[in-house]
Amino acid sequence: MDSATFFSISTLLYFVAMATYIAYVAIRKTGVALAATTVTIAGFVLQTIAFLLRWVDSYNLWVSANPSTTLIESILRGAPLRNLYESLVFFVWCIVLIYLIIEFRYKTRTLGAFVMPVAALALAFIDVSGMSKEVQPLIPALQSNWLLFHVLLSFIGYAAFGVSFAAAVAYLVMVTESRNEKAYIFWSIMVGILLIVLIAMGIDYLSMSASPKGNFIRNYFLRSTFKSPSDTVAILSWIISIAFIVFLWRYGIGLKRVLASFSITKNMLEEIEYKSIAIGFPLFSIGGLIMGAIWANSAWGSYWSWDPKEVWSLITWLLYAGYLHARFVAGWRGKKVAVLALIGFVGVVFTYLGVNLFLSGLHAYGGL
Amino acid sequence: MAEKKNIFERIWDFFASLKLAIVLLLLLAVTSIIGTIIEQNVEPAKNIQLLTKIFGVKAAPTLYNIFVRLGFMDMYHSWWYTSLLTLFALNLTICSLERLPKTWRLIKRPITPLPENAMENMPLKREVRVKTSLSIAKDEILNALRKARYNVFEASDDSGVQLYTQKGNYTRLGVYIVHCSILLILGGAIIGARFGFDGFLNLPEGGASSYAYTRSGDPVPLGFTIKCNWYDTRYYPGTDTPQEFQSELVIFENGREVLKKRIEVNSPLKYKGFTFYQSSYGMIPDAEGEFILRVTNNRGEEKVLYLHLGDTFDIPGTGIKGRIVDFSPALGRDPSTGELITYADTMVNPAVAIQFNIEGDAHGAESGFKGWILRRYPETGLLPGGHKVEFIDYWGVEYTGLQVSKDPGVWIIYLASIVMGLGLYVAFFMSHKKIWVRLVTEGSGGGNSVRILIAGSTSKNRLALERQIEHILERATETINQRQSQKK
Ligand code: HEM
Numbered sequence: 001m002d003s004a005t006f007f008s009i010s011t012l013l014y015f016v017a018m019a020t021y022i023a024y025v026a027i028r029k030t031g032v033a034l035a036a037t038t039v040t041i042a043g044f045v046l047q048t049i050a051f052l053l054r055w056v057d058s059y060n061l062w063v064s065a066n067p068s069t070t071l072i073e074s075i076l077r078g079a080p081l082r083n084l085y086e087s088l089v090f091f092v093w094c095i096v097l098i099y100l101i102i103e104f105r106y107k108t109r110t111l112g113a114f115v116m117p118v119a120a121l122a123l124a125f126i127d128v129s130g131m132s133k134e135v136q137p138l139i140p141a142l143q144s145n146w147l148l149f150h151v152l153l154s155f156i157g158y159a160a161f162g163v164s165f166a167a168a169v170a171y172l173v174m175v176t177e178s179r180n181e182k183a184y185i186f187w188s189i190m191v192g193i194l195l196i197v198l199i200a201m202g203i204d205y206l207s208m209s210a211s212p213k214g215n216f217i218r219n220y221f222l223r224s225t226f227k228s229p230s231d232t233v234a235i236l237s238w239i240i241s242i243a244f245i246v247f248l249w250r251y252g253i254g255l256k257r258v259l260a261s262f263s264i265t266k267n268m269l270e271e272i273e274y275k276s277i278a279i280g281f282p283l284f285s286i287g288g289l290i291m292g293a294i295w296a297n298s299a300w301g302s303y304w305s306w307d308p309k310e311v312w313s314l315i316t317w318l319l320y321a322g323y324l325h326a327r328f329v330a331g332w333r334g335k336k337v338a339v340l341a342l343i344g345f346v347g348v349v350f351t352y353l354g355v356n357l358f359l360s361g362l363h364a365y366g367g368l
Numbered sequence: 369m370a371e372k373k374n375i376f377e378r379i380w381d382f383f384a385s386l387k388l389a390i391v392l393l394l395l396l397a398v399t400s401i402i403g404t405i406i407e408q409n410v411e412p413a414k415n416i417q418l419l420t421k422i423f424g425v426k427a428a429p430t431l432y433n434i435f436v437r438l439g440f441m442d443m444y445h446s447w448w449y450t451s452l453l454t455l456f457a458l459n460l461t462i463c464s465l466e467r468l469p470k471t472w473r474l475i476k477r478p479i480t481p482l483p484e485n486a487m488e489n490m491p492l493k494r495e496v497r498v499k500t501s502l503s504i505a506k507d508e509i510l511n512a513l514r515k516a517r518y519n520v521f522e523a524s525d526d527s528g529v530q531l532y533t534q535k536g537n538y539t540r541l542g543v544y545i546v547h548c549s550i551l552l553i554l555g556g557a558i559i560g561a562r563f564g565f566d567g568f569l570n571l572p573e574g575g576a577s578s579y580a581y582t583r584s585g586d587p588v589p590l591g592f593t594i595k596c597n598w599y600d601t602r603y604y605p606g607t608d609t610p611q612e613f614q615s616e617l618v619i620f621e622n623g624r625e626v627l628k629k630r631i632e633v634n635s636p637l638k639y640k641g642f643t644f645y646q647s648s649y650g651m652i653p654d655a656e657g658e659f660i661l662r663v664t665n666n667r668g669e670e671k672v673l674y675l676h677l678g679d680t681f682d683i684p685g686t687g688i689k690g691r692i693v694d695f696s697p698a699l700g701r702d703p704s705t706g707e708l709i710t711y712a713d714t715m716v717n718p719a720v721a722i723q724f725n726i727e728g729d730a731h732g733a734e735s736g737f738k739g740w741i742l743r744r745y746p747e748t749g750l751l752p753g754g755h756k757v758e759f760i761d762y763w764g765v766e767y768t769g770l771q772v773s774k775d776p777g778v779w780i781i782y783l784a785s786i787v788m789g790l791g792l793y794v795a796f797f798m799s800h801k802k803i804w805v806r807l808v809t810e811g812s813g814g815g816n817s818v819r820i821l822i823a824g825s826t827s828k829n830r831l832a833l834e835r836q837i838e839h840i841l842e843r844a845t846e847t848i849n850q851r852q853s854q855k856k
Contacts, residue, residue, distance in 0.1 A: 064605070065604050137611065139609070140613050141634070271831075281796070285789075300647070300771070301647065301771040303781055325386065325393070326390055330386050
């Protein structure tokens with residue numbers, strides 16, 4: 001079996017895991033919980049194999065084109081972190097790993113119902129956006145060790161931020177008392193928008209003509225819903241979306257009762273939310289900003305050129321710095337900082353995907 | 369009555385406020401978004417088009433003018449953005465200075481014994497009882513603490529003994545190191561912008577220059593001469609995906625060659641403060657170049673030839689003559705008609721057409737044949753009879769585009785990066801820990817059991833200290849029990 005097959009199976013398993021964790025939260029049977037963990041671990045093992053096989057493939061590709069490079073350099077150049085697809089896959093791998101560590105350390109499975117959807121949605125996004133999955137040769141600008149470590153550390157950082165996002169949503173679900181609280185409205189709208197965009201992209205994908213999937217974003221993005229040539233469809237999309245958010249807002253509070261009956265406590269969630277940021281922030285500072293700047297300096301001749309990707313990394317960094325100061329120096333606690341954690345993750349999503357999809361810039365890296 | 373503050377104190381307080389810091393962090397984050405949507409430093413038409421798309425034809429020109437006034441077209445250098453950054457730097461400096469003395473006192477303050485009721489009130493505490501004498505219990509706790517590299521002090525009163533210790537005092541400085549590195553980065557950036565140079569230089573193959581050019585086209589003397597020997601794009605085998613862009617550059621000083629280097633995208637040439645990066649390439653319009661061919665006969669004798677369009681050459685010892693009749697920078701086949709075409713105007717797939725004739729052949733040109741030899745496919749140059757013609761390069765028709773920069777501030781940035789890395793490590797992964805242990809003899813008479821109360825406090829990561837304290841207790845009680853059983 002090749003890398004793609006292993007990967008498809010692991011994707012499938014992650015979706016099953018997500019469903020099982022959610023089922024566990026709903027019916028609270030220990031057997032279901034064990035099944036969820038088992039499926040997640042199986043998916044993780046298969047994904048690890050897929051990742052290594054792909055590494056071997058791209059190592060061979062590199063060596064066939066560059067027979068004279070040293071073994072170590074060829075291994076580094078072969079790292080499957082060269083385009084948006086591979087980086088998303090690695091992101092999912094990191095987030096599942098971090099989640100499993102948390103599960104074993106805190107001995108709670110409830111968070112899985114929040115983290116696994118983040119992983120599964122990232123995987124769904126891969127298929128829905130129709131991005132290229134080919135093992136591609138490495139273009140000249142990417143042939144740098146700095147870049148490799150930059151990508152590696154950034155994605156571990158992003159994954160940690162993803163876990164903090166999940167914990168913050170769970171926390172907000174748990175602590176908000178009524179639908180009219182600002183924090184409650186905030187999380188329901190945000191999660192709602194995330195889901196709507198994903199569903200809309202799914203519809204784009206389904207209605208897309210079979211052949212040219214290359215330029216998905218430019219040609220298809222939201223074209224079958226919000227940006228449809230038919231006004232009726234466009235208006236209907238807005239109405240349905242608003243109805244969806246209202247629905248989430250109306251019934252999301254039910255989740256609270258569900259969560260309340262679990263072993264997970266709000267202190268635990270708050271701690272996971274903070275700890276993930278405390279791990280993600282230094283990694284992102286060093287790997288994302290500093291190594292990115294060093295790489296840019298060696299490739300483009302300038303460590304900082306205010307291109308959109310750089311600016312959005314800076315924005316994300318400032319947002320999380322704001323979080324840390326609000327929490328540790330200004331002494332904010334609870335809902336206020338959880339909202340900041342959600343906003344920080346919006347920064348992550350935009351830095352990671354939004355810039356590649358919507359904004360132009362120097363970063364040829366990661367285009368679809 | 370509270371004393372009225374003078375203006376200086378009020379300004380100081382304003383900048384020392386942490387609220388300002390959070391506001392500035394968020395304000396910088398939000399305003400920075402503008403420059404990622406409006407394309408920076410491009411011709412007006414592009415952004416007017418964007419504005420038209422969002423706000424309609426009517427509003428676009430007015431909005432554009434307002435945006436220009438606000439500096440949005442080069443916003444990261446606009447007066448208000450630089451002011452925000454200046455405020456940020458001032459805030460960071462003053463806020464840190466304001467807090468530093470307090471932190472310094474915390475670092476320097478020697479640890480003192482705690483009264484028992486204060487220990488009871490600490491959020492992190494453990495209590496055990498062991499059957500042993502006070503001195504043995506004390507010894508073993510002391511050992512366990514020392515093993516964990518604590519420097520322990522001791523005090524005793526009439527009811528018992530207290531051991532107390534702290535470590536990691538200086539880790540409280542971690543955040544200040546981080547802040548300092550941020551200021552260093554801003555400083556390095558200012559030095560780079562002030563004293564640095566950011567320009568370009570396009571050199572044709574074989575061309576040389578003693579100047580580089582600023583973005584606005586003004587020449588700036590380099591103080592030496594730089595020459596491009598050749599430029600080349602390498603492709604992944606069988607594809608048009610570039611594998612490497614490279615140029616060979618030579619530095620001359622006073623007419624003498626002092627340095628030669630083949631540069632690639634991630635491997636620039638540095639000389640006397642200037643760095644030359646491979647940034648682009650292109651064809652020189654209407655240039656006449658030189659064909660470099662290598663011919664090899666079937667006995668392995670080879671010769672390198674430098675020729676022009678229309679020139680003839682022969683393959684030594686064979687009587688085969690060739691004449692260069694055509695050139696294509698990118699030879700390919702039209703997918704529908706199958707005809708040979710030139711599909712790009714850069715040298716993606718260079719090919720040379722050669723008319724071959726056999727010397728002494730009475731039929732002349734008619735008996736010869738014309739063939740395309742492709743540089744990227746050497747097998748196209750194999751002739752019947754085992755002779756070979758290789759197309760090495762069409763030299764002198766491409767130029768290399770070099771980004772030239774000089775940044776005296778970059779070392780400060782690198783230094784600051786290292787400082788920030790260290791600071792972040794200290795700030796997030798190390799902590800200032802304090803531990804108090806109180807040992808009291810219990811039981812009637814001389815007593816045969818000791819109550820050990822242990823409490824701790826830490827600047828962060830309480831869980832880790834909790835685990836450490838448990839570990840210390842475990843280790844101590846274990847050895848105490850061992851000693852007890854040996855005594856029996
Ligand atoms: C983006 C810029 C900044 C970064 C990355 C940064 C980073 C940090 C970090 C990591 C901490 C430690 C938080 C913790 O305890 O875990 C911290 C603390 C602190 N920061 Fe910043 N900071 C930044 C900007 C500022 C600014 C502008 C100010 C000025 C008001 C400031 C004032 C403080 C103060 C007073 C502390 C607490 C120090 C203490 O009492 O121990 N920071 N900062």
